Amino acid sequence: MRALTILGIFSVDQGPHDDATDMHYNLTPLSRLLVGDSSCTQSLIMRMLVDPLSLTALCSIIGEWFTDKRASTLTLFEVAHGCTREEMKAKKGT
Incomplete structure (x- = not known):
């Protein structure tokens, strides 16, 4: 948590007694x-980027x-997986 605080992902508030065990972490505008569920969040993009199927497509077929002219008419996912x-x-049943 300290590293994420240093990077600006979280902010920290210390308790009234400056006790190191009484720390409260808060979200920053970045986090x-x-x-x-707001329309401004990037959570859907993050979910796509950590999805193994999407990541395979991004890294191996880009x-x-x-x-390839044929591939340029398809999405990156379609080129990587053929569907x-x-x-x-539908194939996986989810």
């Missing part, structure tokens, strides 16, 4: 972008996606 996200979900 508020990552949580909540070169082909930029250079759309909806088709992949």
Whole structure:
């Protein structure tokens, strides 16, 4: 938590007695972008970036996606997996 506080992800308030055990961590404007249901949050983007299927597509196929004319008409996910996200979900049953 201290490292995240130093990076500005959280702020810290000390208790009234300056006791090191009485610390309260709060969200900063930066961290508020990552949580909540507001239209301004980035939580959906973060979920997509940590999804193994999306990450595989991003890391392994991006070169082909930029250079292959056929691939340029598809999404990056479709190039990597050969189907759309909806088709992949239907295959997995989720």
